[in-house]
Amino acid sequence: MFSTKLKELRSLKGITQEELANILGVRQQTIGKWESAITVPRLPMLQKIGAFFNVSVDYLLGRTEEPHTNVKVTPSTDLTPKEEREIEYDLEDMINSMASAAYESDNGEQEDIEALQATLRAAMIQAKRIAKKKYTPRKYRKD
Structure with a gap:
């Protein structure tokens, strides 16, 4: 689910894997692994991704269909x-x-x-x- 959400959000924002990697401070290959569902980032990175796309971690992980929630997960x-x-x-x-x-x-x-x-x-x-x-x-x- 995360891989699908990440691809979708990145496409909606109109940025490449490389651009997202630079923004998040990771390698482009890491973004590729996430989007291919080979790996899933740790919670602090999920929070950073959520903050960048203005969505909740629960939305990224497919736990809710609502992109925004009032619940915050602290690392x-x-x-x-x-x-x-x-x-x-x-x-x-x-x-x-x-x-x-x-x-x-x-x-x-x-x-x-x-x-x-x-x-x-x-x-x-x-x-x-x-x-x-x-x-x-x-x-x-x-x-």
């Missing part, structure tokens, strides 16, 4: 960029190991895959937070 500030990258790499590994055939399916199943990715990402972020809280010695905690 996680308690994970380091390295930890967020690790989650993304682990998530990508999980999805790829599930079955490469799933990526060759029709759009209906692709939406299911994107929903699964979003759910797994949220679970992995929560697990990382719990592990940090549980296993970080008190003298190094910031709370």
Whole structure:
């Protein structure tokens, strides 16, 4: 669903993948992967994309047909960029190991895959937070 929405919004705005990549601070190949449903960006990037196109993250992910909502999702500030990258790499590994055939399916199943990715990402972020809280010695905690 995200890939379709991104292509649609980019076309409506009349910009190329390269132009969007420059605006978002990513490579053109990254935009291509997003539009081909190979990968899905992390929440902070989804928020940046939503802000650029003036739509909600829920709309980008196909959770609502309304482009605008009053609900705002705030990015996680308690994970380091390295930890967020690790989650993304682990998530990508999980999805790829599930079955490469799933990526060759029709759009209906692709939406299911994107929903699964979003759910797994949220679970992995929560697990990382719990592990940090549980296993970080008190003298190094910031709370």
